[in-house]
Amino acid sequence: MVSRVIPVDPFDLVIFGGTGDLARRKILPGLYRRYQAGQMPEEARIIAAARSDHDDAEFRDIARAAIEEFIPEGKRDAASLDEFIERLSYVAIDATGDDGWAPLSEKMREGMIRAFYFSVAPSLFGPIAERLHQHGIAGPDSRIVVEKPFGRDLASARKLNQTLAQHFDETQIYRIDHYLGKETVQNLMAVRFGNVLFEPLWNAQYVDHIQITVAETVGVDGRGAYYDKSGAMRDMVQNHLMQLLCLIAMEPPSRFDPDAVRDEKLKVIRALEPVEPYQIVRGQYEAGGGQPSYRDHAENPRSLTESFVAMKINVSNWRWAGTPFYLRTGKRLKARTSEIAVVFKDAPHSIFGAEAGRHRNILTIRLQPNEGMMLGVTIKEPGPGGMRLVDVPLDMTFADALGPEAEDVPDAYERLIMDVIRGNQTLFMRGDEVEAAWAWTDPIIQAWEERDDAPKPYDPGTSGPEDAQMLMHREGRRWREIRD
Missing domain, CATH: 3.40.50.720 (NAD(P)-binding Rossmann-like Domain)
Structure with a gap:
C-alpha cells in the first residue's frame, strides 16, 4: 500500500x-x-x-x-x-x-x-x-x-468565545482536541459510515451498551496545582471523552463536511440526560508503589478533587434510548490505554443450549497503544466432543494489517496542523459545541461541590475505586479489563 x-x-x-x-x-x-x-x-x-x-x-x-x-x-x-x-x-x-x-x-x-x-x-x-x-x-x-482548556465552566467558555469573536469569525477559529486527530478516531467514522456491515446494527436494538475508557498510569506530579483546580471531569470528560461519545453516537451526517459533522455531534450533546448522583463515581489515588498520593502531588491535604471518574450516561433519542454509555478515565491506573468497546446484545435465541455459555460480539476500537480495531466473533471450538463455542478476535491492528506504513501514521498534532493550513475544520470543535458540553457538565460538578462529596480512595495500579465496578455490576454488566 x-x-x-x-x-x-x-x-x-x-x-x-x-x-x-x-x-x-x-x-x-x-x-x-x-x-x-x-x-x-x-x-x-x-x-x-x-x-x-x-x-x-x-x-x-x-x-x-x-x-x-x-x-x-x-x-x-x-x-x-x-x-x-x-x-x-x-x-x-x-x-x-x-x-x-x-x-x-x-x-x-x-x-x-x-x-x-x-x-x-x-x-x-x-x-x-x-x-x-x-x-x-x-x-x-x-x-x-x-x-484547551476552553474555559472551566459555561460562563467562562462563553466569555472566551465572545472574546475571540470580536476579532475572528467562527470559520477562522480552530479549537484543537488532539484526540480527534488520532488515526483510529477518524477510522471510527470510516467503519461506521463506509461499511454496510455496521451501520444497520449501530442502535439500541442491537447494542447492549458502549464503554469508553481512557486510563493513564501517570499521576499529576508536576502539574498538581493546575490539576487540583480542574479534576478529571473538566480535564478529560468534558472534552476528550465527550468528543469520543459524540462520534460513536451521532447520526450519519449528510456529507463529510465540517459543519455537517459538527451539527450531528451537537445534537448528541443536547440529547444527553442529566446524570444522577448514583450514576457517577469519583475517585482519588492513594500513595503506593513508592509514589506519593494525589493530595501530596497537589500539595493540598484536604483536596476533594477527583483523579478518576466513572459514569453512566443515557442519550435520549430514537437511536440510543435504552442503551447506556459508560465512561471511565483516571490517573495512576493499572495500564495506559484508550479504547471504545461497542458491546452487542446476545443472539435472540441460542440453538446450542445453556451449556454453550454466553457469547457476545464486541467491537473494540483501540486509540492507544497499538492503534487498531478488533471484532470478537463466536465460532465452534476445534476438535471433537460436541458443539463447544469460543470467542475469537478478528484483529485489525494497524501495524499488522498495514505493515511498515502504519508506523509512520502522522501524530494527531501533525494531522490537525495541516488541516488548519488546508482550512478544514471537520476535526475541530465549534463554539456552540463547546458551550453545550459545558452546559451539560456544569450541573454535575456543581452538585457534588454543593454536597462536599469526597472522592473514593483507590490504590495505584488498579482499575479505580471498587464503587466504579459496582456501577456496572448492579446492572449485570462488567467493565472490560484495563490492560496495555
Whole structure:
C-alpha cells in the first residue's frame, strides 16, 4: 500500500509560546515530520513568538534540540533537519504590550496562508487576537488555533468565545482536541459510515451498551496545582471523552463536511440526560508503589478533587434510548490505554443450549497503544466432543494489517496542523459545541461541590475505586479489563 501525501499551499505559521513545552514536545517535531513527508512546501515559514529574548540562531538551536529529543534518531536525518531548521525564525514579543508586533508584521508575507497557533494561557487569547488586528497582521482569511482548556465552566467558555469573536469569525477559529486527530478516531467514522456491515446494527436494538475508557498510569506530579483546580471531569470528560461519545453516537451526517459533522455531534450533546448522583463515581489515588498520593502531588491535604471518574450516561433519542454509555478515565491506573468497546446484545435465541455459555460480539476500537480495531466473533471450538463455542478476535491492528506504513501514521498534532493550513475544520470543535458540553457538565460538578462529596480512595495500579465496578455490576454488566 502506498500512502499519498498531498502538499499544502505555502503558509506563514506563527507559534505564540514558541519556546514552551507544547511547542517543543509536539508542534515543532510534528511540523518537522510533515516536512520530511513532503507535505510542507519549500515556501513555508514558521515563526516562533515568545517573551524570551532570542535571535533566530538561538531559537533554531532550541528547535533542533527539541526535535532531536522527541524524534528517535532512526526517524530523522541530518539533511532534512538542516533544511527544516532554515525555515524557522523568531520574534521576541510582549503579548499584552506593544513590543515585537512591528517586527512580526514585517516578517509576514503577502499571498501566503496565515495561521496563528495560540500555545499560551487562555488569558492571553484576547490580547493576542486584538494586537493581530491592530497591527494588520491577521486578515479575514487568517486562521487561529486555540488549545484547551476552553474555559472551566459555561460562563467562562462563553466569555472566551465572545472574546475571540470580536476579532475572528467562527470559520477562522480552530479549537484543537488532539484526540480527534488520532488515526483510529477518524477510522471510527470510516467503519461506521463506509461499511454496510455496521451501520444497520449501530442502535439500541442491537447494542447492549458502549464503554469508553481512557486510563493513564501517570499521576499529576508536576502539574498538581493546575490539576487540583480542574479534576478529571473538566480535564478529560468534558472534552476528550465527550468528543469520543459524540462520534460513536451521532447520526450519519449528510456529507463529510465540517459543519455537517459538527451539527450531528451537537445534537448528541443536547440529547444527553442529566446524570444522577448514583450514576457517577469519583475517585482519588492513594500513595503506593513508592509514589506519593494525589493530595501530596497537589500539595493540598484536604483536596476533594477527583483523579478518576466513572459514569453512566443515557442519550435520549430514537437511536440510543435504552442503551447506556459508560465512561471511565483516571490517573495512576493499572495500564495506559484508550479504547471504545461497542458491546452487542446476545443472539435472540441460542440453538446450542445453556451449556454453550454466553457469547457476545464486541467491537473494540483501540486509540492507544497499538492503534487498531478488533471484532470478537463466536465460532465452534476445534476438535471433537460436541458443539463447544469460543470467542475469537478478528484483529485489525494497524501495524499488522498495514505493515511498515502504519508506523509512520502522522501524530494527531501533525494531522490537525495541516488541516488548519488546508482550512478544514471537520476535526475541530465549534463554539456552540463547546458551550453545550459545558452546559451539560456544569450541573454535575456543581452538585457534588454543593454536597462536599469526597472522592473514593483507590490504590495505584488498579482499575479505580471498587464503587466504579459496582456501577456496572448492579446492572449485570462488567467493565472490560484495563490492560496495555
